[in-house]
Amino acid sequence: MTTISAPTSDTSATAPVRGRRLSVAPMMDWTDRHCRVFHRQITRHTWLYTEMVTTGALVYGDVERHLRFNEEEHPVALQLGGSDPADLATSAKLGQQWGYDEINLNCGCPSERVQKGAFGACLMAEPQLVADCVKAMRDAVTIDVTVKHRIGIDQSESYDFVRDFVGTVADAGCTTFVVHARNAILKGLSPKENREIPPLKYDFAYRLKRDFPDFEIIINGGIKTEAEIDLHLQHVDGVMLGREAYHNPYLMATFDQRYYGADTPVKSREDVLRAMIPYISAQLAKDGGKGLKLNTITRHMLGLMQGLPGARQFRQTLSDARQLAAGDPQLLLRALQRHPLAA
Structure with missing residues (x-):
């Protein structure tokens, strides 16, 4: 990307x-x-x-x-x-x-x-x-x-x-x-x-x-x-x-x-999350950690589980200040694992 x-x-x-x-x-x-x-x-x-x-x-x-x-x-x-x-x-x-x-x-x-x-x-x-x-x-x-x-x-x-x-x-x-x-x-x-x-x-x-x-x-x-x-x-x-x-x-x-009329398969929510990880990694690396913060990107993703059981747990994990401060894009997968549908 x-x-x-x-x-x-x-x-x-x-x-x-x-x-x-x-x-x-x-x-x-x-x-x-x-x-x-x-x-x-x-x-x-x-x-x-x-x-x-x-x-x-x-x-x-x-x-x-x-x-x-x-x-x-x-x-x-x-x-x-x-x-x-x-x-x-x-x-x-x-x-x-x-x-x-x-x-x-x-x-x-x-x-x-x-x-x-x-x-x-x-x-x-x-x-x-x-x-x-x-x-x-x-x-x-x-x-x-x-x-x-x-x-x-x-x-x-x-x-x-x-x-x-x-x-x-x-x-x-x-x-x-x-x-x-x-x-x-x-x-x-x-x-x-x-x-x-x-x-x-x-x-x-x-x-x-x-x-x-x-x-x-x-x-x-x-x-x-x-x-x-x-x-x-x-x-x-x-x-x-x-x-x-x-x-x-x-x-x-x-x-x-x-x-x-596209004949491509519908992406799952997990597909979407996994597709964002390389992008986030590239953006954080390009910035060199000097200004861009992880939540600058992840804040837009909080509604991905909207309407599903466990949406609140997903948002909580993706909004956790301590984990966001670590700047690890794998946070997206940890948020997914906390969601009941990932079990």
Whole structure:
């Protein structure tokens, strides 16, 4: 397993683009490169997204720290946060140079910190600016430029609001829209509350697909089961999972076979754990023990036994401070041995 540590010489993506039928949402503090490698052990074809990276972090900061990723993560998309077309174009170009398969613009995050940067969900109030940003990025890269957004902001409850937003942005050439089917309340609700309190209106996403049949419409928000996924796929092109994919990652174990027609066997949980050991060993050795800690990677794996007897013992072992401090990747197997199903 190799880590990309420098831009590729070819400005095209390094892996074939597959349909975004299933994807895992960009989630701050969660979907880092270690999390994505873990998810990739469970599902080969599900589309993965980075955490949101701001344009400022790329234009003025440490590009390698923000953009390096592992070759096996493909297909993988870079989500950008920003509202300046020139900075977004520069950042998108960097993303393509580093080998990402897609650039996604965040128009859905409702946090006040993001709003202070004049991007995220508040951009839905300025659809022409979003269109200008999309055009600037599309002019700078040859890979897909997509937009993730809400269905409205604050008290804008009309379907017409999101329809007109999509129509305006589409005029700039965007044809893929990831629709978080809730309003974003910009004042008075925390990001967590914004994921739970505004009601889900899946029919808005369905209507977008009917009104824009040639566009790729991907639905997001509160989706937790294969039955729900199957229902949504009757109406839209793809489903993006958020926190359920993080807390219950083994839900994705059958996605390749069920949704992508793969003929490969479904990996067991033990298969997944064993596949992560060489990766963890390589990452710890590369770092030389100077900064990267074992729990930086294993924290993403705590939900692997979710819903099974003994899941608590598994989490306890994988969270044991003394054993984590030892930095031994074999901790994964010790956690498995404490699980009743390993007996």
